[in-house]
Amino acid sequence: MRKVKEFIIEKLILICGLASIFFVLLIFLFLLKEGLAVFKTVSPFKFLFGKSWYPISEPAQLGILPLILGSLMVTLGAAVISVPIGVACAIYIAEVAPSKLKEILKSGIELLAAIPSVVLGFIGMVTLVPWVKSMFKLPTGLTALSGAIMLAFMAMPTIVSIAEDALYSVPKSYKEGALALGATQWQAIYRVMLPAASSGILAAVMLGIGRVIGETMAVMMITGNAAVIPQSILVPVRTLTATIAAEMGEAVVGSEHYFALFAVGIVLFVISFAINVTADLFLHKRH
Amino acid sequence: MKRLILVLVIMAACGVAFAGQAKNAIQIKGSDTMVNLGQAWAEKYMESFPAEFVAVTGGGSGTGFSSLISATCDIAMASRNIREKEIALAKQKGINPFEIKVAMDGLAVVVSPKNPVSKLTLGQLAQIFTGKISNWKEVGGEDKKIVILSREVNSGTHVYFKEHVLRRNDPNSKEEFAPGALLMSSSQAIADEVAQNSSAIGYYGMGYVSAKQKPIFIAKDAKSEFEAPTIDNVINGKYPISRPLFLYTNGQPQGLVKKFVDFILSQQGQTIVLKTDFVPVK
Numbered sequence: 242m243r244k245v246k247e248f249i250i251e252k253l254i255l256i257c258g259l260a261s262i263f264f265v266l267l268i269f270l271f272l273l274k275e276g277l278a279v280f281k282t283v284s285p286f287k288f289l290f291g292k293s294w295y296p297i298s299e300p301a302q303l304g305i306l307p308l309i310l311g312s313l314m315v316t317l318g319a320a321v322i323s324v325p326i327g328v329a330c331a332i333y334i335a336e337v338a339p340s341k342l343k344e345i346l347k348s349g350i351e352l353l354a355a356i357p358s359v360v361l362g363f364i365g366m367v368t369l370v371p372w373v374k375s376m377f378k379l380p381t382g383l384t385a386l387s388g389a390i391m392l393a394f395m396a397m398p399t400i401v402s403i404a405e406d407a408l409y410s411v412p413k414s415y416k417e418g419a420l421a422l423g424a425t426q427w428q429a430i431y432r433v434m435l436p437a438a439s440s441g442i443l444a445a446v447m448l449g450i451g452r453v454i455g456e457t458m459a460v461m462m463i464t465g466n467a468a469v470i471p472q473s474i475l476v477p478v479r480t481l482t483a484t485i486a487a488e489m490g491e492a493v494v495g496s497e498h499y500f501a502l503f504a505v506g507i508v509l510f511v512i513s514f515a516i517n518v519t520a521d522l523f524l525h526k527r528h
Numbered sequence: 529m530k531r532l533i534l535v536l537v538i539m540a541a542c543g544v545a546f547a548g549q550a551k552n553a554i555q556i557k558g559s560d561t562m563v564n565l566g567q568a569w570a571e572k573y574m575e576s577f578p579a580e581f582v583a584v585t586g587g588g589s590g591t592g593f594s595s596l597i598s599a600t601c602d603i604a605m606a607s608r609n610i611r612e613k614e615i616a617l618a619k620q621k622g623i624n625p626f627e628i629k630v631a632m633d634g635l636a637v638v639v640s641p642k643n644p645v646s647k648l649t650l651g652q653l654a655q656i657f658t659g660k661i662s663n664w665k666e667v668g669g670e671d672k673k674i675v676i677l678s679r680e681v682n683s684g685t686h687v688y689f690k691e692h693v694l695r696r697n698d699p700n701s702k703e704e705f706a707p708g709a710l711l712m713s714s715s716q717a718i719a720d721e722v723a724q725n726s727s728a729i730g731y732y733g734m735g736y737v738s739a740k741q742k743p744i745f746i747a748k749d750a751k752s753e754f755e756a757p758t759i760d761n762v763i764n765g766k767y768p769i770s771r772p773l774f775l776y777t778n779g780q781p782q783g784l785v786k787k788f789v790d791f792i793l794s795q796q797g798q799t800i801v802l803k804t805d806f807v808p809v810k
Contacts, residue, residue, distance in 0.1 A: 295704050297681050307707075371724060380673040380727050383710055466680070466711040477710050487680045487713060490591035493617055494598065 272510060276503035279303065288504060294468040294479070296488065296498040303501045305508065307468045311385065311478030312512075314471050315460060318389025319396055319453045324446050326393070327400030331445070334401070335408035336416075336430055347402075354398035362459035365391040370463055377475055383465030385478040391459050396449035403448060407441020408434060440526045447520035451513050457482040481509045553581040554788055558592020558605035559684050560714055561633060561733040562773055565804045566605055572800055573791050580784065586714075589684030596776055597623055602785050604776040607633065607684030607733070624779045630792050632807035634762040635689065635769040636734040638719070638741040642726040645669040647745040647754040650768055654694050656729060659706025664727065676709040677718045677730035685715070688771050689731055734758075735805035762807045773806065 279288065283303050291304015334346050369390060374382030415437055419429035435442070457480075465477025466487065485502050492499040556566055563586040570582035584605075592604030597618045610618075610625050618625050637653060639645060645667055648656070655661040657676055665671045679686040686705075695701035712718045718730035723740035734757040737743050745754035748768045761767035781789045791797050798808040 293707065297687070298702075298704060366720075374725070381675045381710065381721070381725055383721070461713060466713075467708050468711075469707045477708070479711070487711070488682060490587050490594065490682050493590070493594060493614055495617060496613065 269510070272503060272507050275500060276505075276507040279497065279500035279504045282497055283501075288501075289508075292470060294484070296492075296501060301497050301501075303497070305481070305484075305505055307470045308479055308481050308484050308505065309508065310470055311464070311468075312454060312480040312482070312509075314385045314474060314478055315388040315392060315464060315480055316450060316454045318385060318474055319392035320446070320450055322389060323393035323396040323400060323449060323453075327397045327445070327449065328404055328442060330397070330401045331404035331408060331442075332430060332435075335405045336434065337426075347405075350398050350401050353394065354402075356394075358395060358456055359458045359462075361391055361394060362462035365459060365463045379475055381465065381477065383463060383477050385464060385471055385474045385476065388460045388464035388478070388480075389474065391463060392453045392456055395456060395459070396453045399452050400445045400449040403445035404438070404442045407438040407445065410441070411437045440523045444520045444523040447516050447523065451516040451520065454516065455482060455509070455513055457486045461486055481505050485509075552579060552784065553583065554603065554784055555595075555601040556582065556584045556603045556605060557587060557595045557601040559589045559607040559773070560586040560679075561607045561683075561685055561735075562605040562631075564735060565631065565773075565801065565806055568800045568804050569788075569792055569797060572796065573788060576791075577787075582788065588680065588682035589687075590682040593618075593625075593776070596625065596778065597621055599623065599778070602777065603788070606774045606776055607771060608687050609774070610776060625776045626779055626781070628775045628777070628781070628789060628793075629772050629809055630775050631773040631798075631801045631809055632762055633771055633773050634734040634757040634759075634767050634807070635685065635731055635771065636737050636743040636757040637729065637731045637746060637769070638722050638737060638743050639729050640722055640724075640726040641740070641742045643669060643742065645744070646742065647747070649747045649750055649752075650693060650696070651749065653746070654696065654703065657689070657694055657705055657709070658703050659708065662706075670727075672727040675725060675728040676706055677721055677728055678705050678709045678711055679715070679718070679732070680711045680713055685732060689769075692771070693769060733806070734762075737805075759802070759805070759807050770807070772809075 288303055288305060289309070290306050291302065292306055293302040293304050294307060295302040334343055338346060365387060369387050370382035372382070373379065373384060373387045411434055415433050416429050419433040424432065460480050461483035464480065464483065466479045466483055467477040468479040469476070471478045485505055488498070489502055492502055556570070563584060566584040570584050573582055574580065589606040589608050592601065592606055593610060593614050595601040596604040597614065598621070610627065615625060637648070643664070645664060648667060652661065652667055656667070656674055657678070659676070661667060662674055663671065664674055678689070690703075690705065691697065694703040694705065712721065712730070715732035715736045718732055719736050719738065719741055722728050722730050734743065737757070743757050745756050746768055747754045753766070755761045755766045755768070757767055762770045775789065775792070777785055777789070793810065798810050801808045
């Protein structure tokens with residue numbers, strides 16, 4: 242009897258485990274089926290490197306280069322801001338902070354992760370956007386920089402908590418050894434702890450970036466959504482995610498525009514898949 | 529597993545809830561321009577017939593058509609005519625779009641009250657929005673870069689403005705919004721940005737104009753009078769950018785939908801049109 246019960250439970254769990262892979266596969270197949278149809282009307286090269294995105298014109302111009310560059314610009318900006326702060330924060334929490342402060346900081350970071358992105362976008366729209374506009378004397382504050390700053394807040398919790406984990410899992414003896422050899426606290430962190438935890442920290446950074454590139458709501462609200470190839474970080478950009486979100490409602494099912502948006506989805510899927518795989522490689526290198 | 533059960537329970541509950549209200553409820557979806565108007569109609573209508581329920585959501589004219597075609601709404605609100613492509617698609621799915629003109633709307637072009645420019649011709653507007661004029665001083669303003677605000681492509685207002693202002697009703701014209709135009713997700717977003725940005729220019733239904741934005745006086749060409757976007761000027765045809773607003777139903781309206789459409793076209797319904805700053809058709 243007991244054996245039967247065990248068997249059933251085991252298989253049930255197995256099914257649940259397989260389900261997630263199965264769903265990912267289905268989603269990917271669906272994306273491919275809907276997205277690849279666009280290449281009947283526009284060549285892959287023209288799609289990826291075309292410079293104009295006018296999806297509802299006759300004939301439609303479906304070039305997503307400005308969108309890809311927009312996404313990359315915002316993501317890179319967010320990484321430049323969030324990585325140093327996030328890693329430094331993780332070092333402080335893991336190595337320096339007294340235990341009471343450590344708990345407060347940790348729950349603060351978790352709280353930051355809990356803020357819905359639409360709320361962050363809204364706050365950014367009324368506070369950050371006017372600030373960026375007057376700070377850099379721009380014609381408009383709806384720029385890639387505003388998006389990057391806001392997204393940095395979203396990447397930070399991921400980066401801090403995973404990097405802190407990585408630092409925490411470095412054996413105590415490493416640090417003690419360094420200190421015993423006469424290294425100062427900073428030397429021990431910089432020369433011993435960081436290199437030892439480097440693969441985990443890199444994974445943290447990659448996952449943080451993965452979070453940023455998939456973010457939609459906040460960027461749609463504060464980056465201006467102009468589909469131009471960005472010349473600097475102080476101009477409006479349109480990201481891949483915002484394009485899908487803003488236009489999917491309009492696209493007539495089965496039209497060229499509809500397929501093009503799915504193809505944008507494929508591009509996005511490939512980018513974030515690559516980022517996650519890289520992060521995974523770094524994480525497994527550790528063990 | 530627990531979570532799975534929870535999800536199933538919630539789904540079942542939703543199913544029951546929808547099934548329960550479907551009989552005396554009307555779903556309306558579409559044009560953002562018409563959301564306030566639709567809400568006002570729905571509220572008054574539900575006051576008169578408390579047993580019935582009218583839900584109004586925006587999203588853009590295109591969104592409304594897609595949901596009409598996929599049969600997820602009963603009435604689509606639209607600030608542009610349905611396209612050939614959309615009709616073909618609807619026919620494929622056994623839907624027969626039926627057009628009802630319910631109001632007129634003037635499209636206001638707005639700038640910040642701090643901007644000295646207060647009148648433009650249609651030709652100048654076309655050049656500004658296509659990016660050929662990029663500095664306010666070229667139209668008599670300060671030496672500042674023009675920030676163009678447009679609606680997203682799912683907006684009927686976007687399409688109307690492109691066809692009637694940028695392309696001057698010429699079907700062969702290839703004019704497009706300047707690539708640097710900021711695409712905003714709602715009329716309110718344009719209103720907010722114009723209010724705080726003195727070099728911005730945007731457009732939307734004149735119902736959205738408040739004291740924080742300044743509507744531009746517009747002339748058909750250099751020889752014509754500059755006219756303000758007011759209800760009178762739309763009725764007598766002096767204001768050059770006005771358009772009809774439509775409801776689309778699946779076939780001739782019937783039952784509940786017919787009752788609601790009749791209400792809209794009644795004296796009472798058309799008074800609401802006037803109150804929400806649109807122009808009645810009757």
